[in-house]
Amino acid sequence: MTTGFDLLDPILQHHIVNTLRWPGLRPLQDESAPTIVGGTDAILLAPTAGGKTEAAVFPLLTRMQRERWSGTSVLYVCPLKALLNNLQPRLESYAAWMGRSVATWHGDVTAGGRRRIKAERPDFLLTTPESLESMLVSTGVDPAVVLGDVKAVVVDEVHAFASDDRGWHLLAVLARLEALLGHRFQRIGMSATVGNPEELLDWLQGGSNSAGQVVGPASGEAAPPxxxxxxxxxxxxxxxxxxxxxxxxxxxxxxxxxxxxxxxxxxxxxxxxxxxxxxxxxxxxxxxxxxxxxxxxxxxxxxxxxxxxxxxxxxxxxxxxxxxxxxxxxxxxxxxxxxxxxxxxxxxxxxxxxxxxxxxxxxxxxxxxxLGWVEPVLAPPEPRHIAAQQILALALQTRRVSLGGWRASWGRLPLFGDDGDRVFDHLLEKGFLDHDSGTAFIGPEAEKRFGRRSFMDLLAVFTASPEFRVYAGRQEIGSVDVSVLTDTVDGPRVLLLGGRSWLVTHVDWSRRQVYVEVSNLPGRARWGSMPDDASFRLTRGARAVLLGATPAGVTLTRRATATLGELRTTRATDVSGEGLVVARDGDDWRWWTWAGAKANRTLAAWAPHLIAPRQTFDAESVRLHPDLTGSSIADQIALMRLDEEARRRCPDVDDGALAGLKFSAALPSELARRTLAARQIDVGGALDCCSMGPVLRMGG
Structure with missing residues (x-):
């Protein structure tokens, strides 16, 4: 019987046995070889340290030799520059066995390093989606030459991309590169365990009908953790x-x-x-x-x-x-x-x-x-702002975009939905694009909003709060949120950064730079961030624990056991095994949905006559209108599940929230609001709440 090891190039076989001194390939590496050597798209699933990198790279090196690939033939894409830097030495050693080369291209690579890459065109190029797009739009790079021989793309930590707008951005950039070069790439994603690997593979393929395979061998009988x-x-x-x-x-x-x-x-x-x-x-x-x-x-x-x-x-x-x-x-x-x-x-x-x-x-x-449950990886819905960003990036790349055929650069990627023409027309109407003779090009509004630093802000789809860089002498330590420099303090201002205290000696407000020296005084750390909404399943897991469930295979210390006992006593009025509690507490009603913040926000949009206005949505409950009766609450919850018109309503989105959606200015206001609203709801969780009979409790 032919094994995956048998399919690898003899040089690789030699080094696996004699250099790495492996007794054989791991299960994932063995099972991935036929798929990848055969040129088929794949998702490789394994826990951390499960050998995913070798499972992709060894078969690709084999293809590279057998099919005589030349130039930069493999793109290796990671979400973090640090991960690329960490991977490069290992991939260099593997590639060197075969007389092949590896290089890294990201924002920290020097101009000299980039010149070498353009001249030498390494076989493997390690990069990020943002750096890949910068190569497409740069006047100093001819992507048709530098990337013209790409045959395969490896996406490391693909689940991290797919659950974020950076995933849509990555797929769109790959589609544009394929359109430029006129051929499709083999796509290989590597991921930890996910709940929906087949759907993740479909997403990675970007609307293609190409064959694909999920490779995730069953793990052996490992000892319980x-x-x-x-x-x-x-x-x-x-x-x-x-x-x-x-x-x-x-x-x-x-x-x-x-x-x-x-x-x-x-x-x-x-x-x-x-x-x-x-x-x-x-x-x-x-x-x-x-x-x-x-x-x-x-x-x-x-x-x-x-x-x-x-x-x-x-x-x-x-x-x-x-x-x-x-x-x-x-x-x-x-x-x-x-x-x-x-x-x-x-x-x-x-x-x-x-x-x-x-x-x-x-x-x-x-x-x-x-219980064996792991989250499914779901791409953010309705990425209209990424569609707008991509149209502008294409205009930078090609200098002129056809008014009639602009969609062709993304093939079958489902990025634009039914609103693509509205987005394109808005860009023309508001001056983000200018046009003549049947083509569009970058307009004055795009220059104004995104043109700084050669449009670098347009090429990054994630947003980050502006921070001040901290220097001890000439050494950069890191960066801090502006609030830690502006709030009132008694005595000297001392920062906590890198686990050490730093006395602030000078702030250059115009350059956003802070100068410090080592201090023995206690420091303060603060960064602004928005917490993630707790999900429906994890919140319901907490409810199950309050109702008496204890996670199998988990040891609780005496302190944790005591805390859990106190929780089950003090929170007993908030849960019931017979349904979801609706409790009267003073003048208020509270519906203990245990459904997550998104589901609760959805319920508020569906039933504004039931849910009290102007509340902050948490994961566990929502406040109801105080003048309702218990029987009317039960009736309205039952009716909510049947009201199809109500279920089409989405949460209101205020102007402040729009500022957090990057490129929202390049969308019609209504489409930007719809995009944000679609990301704030959980229809399935809300329907589950409506289907569970309320348990009325009077008096708290």
């Missing part, structure tokens, strides 16, 4: 616990905010623990130094946000510690997969919860995980 939940109250208590446990081991601590990363890092250092910090607002050099030092050390801790979730290699770990709950089961699986890589070690994760709410959300997430 060691999952423990503790309730510690404060971030300083968490630092105390981490400092006291697992001495001599290498520990990776995940937090879901930069502020917590800084505060925990400082707290651990105060306790004499060798600690490193990694998050997106630290400078590239700071992050690299932390990750390199952590990878080479033993008895130490690195505190990180999700920047270290997506496959960046920081060496073998002994422990993963999670502060509070990650936002998804998928994130938990990614982080859990960081452990148990060495023989004789097992997967593990210790949750340290900062308060009752964190204990409940953590156990709710673990309940979903214990």
């Amino acid at each position: 060691d999952i423990t939940v503790d309730s510690v109250g404060t971030i300083q208590s968490a630092a105390k616990v981490i400092a006291a446990l697992h001495a001599g081991e290498k520990r990776l601590v995940f937090v879901d905010s930069r502020r917590l990363a800084e505060e925990l890092g400082a707290g651990l250092r105060e306790r004499g623990i060798t600690t490193f910090v990694s998050h997106s607002s630290l400078s590239l050099d700071e992050r690299r130094d932390s990750e390199r030092a952590f990878a080479e050390a033993r008895d130490c801790v690195i505190v990180a946000t999700s920047t270290l979730e997506l496959g960046i290699d920081v060496g073998d770990l002994d422990r993963v510690i999670q502060i509070n709950a990650p936002r998804t089961v998928s994130s938990f699986l990614q982080r859990l997969g960081r452990t148990g890589r060495r023989d004789g070690t097992s997967r593990n994760c210790l949750f340290l919860c900062l308060g009752e709410t964190a204990v409940l959300s953590t156990l709710g997430m673990l309940h979903c995980w214990s």
Whole structure:
């Protein structure tokens, strides 16, 4: 029987056995080879450290040799520059076995490095979607020459792209490159476990009818992971616990905010623990130094946000510690997969919860995980703003766009929907595009809004709050939110960045630069960010825990057990096994939907006569009009499920929210509002609430 190993080039076979000293390929690598060598599109599924990179690269190197590919024939796309930098040395070693080359192109690559890439055209080019589009529109790059030989595209961490507007942007840029070159690429996506891999493959193929295959071999009978939940109250208590446990081991601590990363890092250092910090607002050099030092050390801790979730290699770990709950089961699986890589070690994760709410959300997430549920990856709906961005980017790329045939550059990609012509006409009407002789070109409004720095702002589809860069002498430390520089403080202004305190000595407001020196005073960290809405499934998981469910395979410490007991007592009036509670509390009614913020926002749009106005939507409940009666509430909830006209209503979107949708100015206001509204609703969750009979409770 022919194996995947048998299909690989003999040179690769030799080095796998003699250089890597592998006894054989891993299951994913073995099963992916026939698909990729055969030129078929694929989604490769495996946990962190499951060998996905080799599962894609070894068969592609084999194709490269057999079919005599030349020039830059493989694009390797990642969501993070740090991940590209981390991957390059490993891919260089594999490619060198075959006499092939690898290079990286992103925003930090020097002009000299780019000139070498254009001249030498490496076989593998590692890049981001934004950098790839910059190559398409740059006057200094001829993409038909530099990228003219591309045969395959590898998309690493494809689930991270697909769940975000960067995914639509990536697919659109690939479609434009295929249209320019006149041929389609093989598309290979690599992902951790997801709930809908077939749909993810369809999305990656961008409307193509090409053959595709999901490759995700069943894992063997691995030992169950060691999952423990503790309730510690404060971030300083968490630092105390981490400092006291697992001495001599290498520990990776995940937090879901930069502020917590800084505060925990400082707290651990105060306790004499060798600690490193990694998050997106630290400078590239700071992050690299932390990750390199952590990878080479033993008895130490690195505190990180999700920047270290997506496959960046920081060496073998002994422990993963999670502060509070990650936002998804998928994130938990990614982080859990960081452990148990060495023989004789097992997967593990210790949750340290900062308060009752964190204990409940953590156990709710673990309940979903214990049932085998993982989030489906869903592309954001109705990406009209990305459609507008792409039309303008095409005008930059080609200089002139046909008024009649402009859609051809994206083939069958379902980016424009039924509103593409309205978007295009709006760009013409408002001066984003100018036109004559049957063609359109960049207009004065596009120059005004996006023309700075050679239209670089147009090429990045994500938004980021403006931050001030922090310098100690000439060394850049990172960046901070402006609010930490402007709020009132008693005494000197001291920042917390990189887990260290810095005294502010000067602020250059015009250049957005802060100059600091080392301080022994306690510092402050703050960044503005919008929390993700809690999902329907995870919120219902929390409800199940309150009703008595305990996640299988999870150990609770005495403190966590006590906290859970208190929660089940104090929140007993908010849940019922017979339905969803509608409770009278003073003058108010509250409907305990346990459906997530999006579903609750949807219910408010469907039934403004039932849901009280001007409320902040949380995951657990909504306030109802206070003058309703119990029987009228029950009747209106039942009618809501049957009212098809009401279910077509979407939440109101105010002008302030539009500012958060990048390129919304390039859309008609009504379409921009519809785009945002479509992303704020959960129809399935709302319908579920309507189908569950209300349980009326009077008096709280």
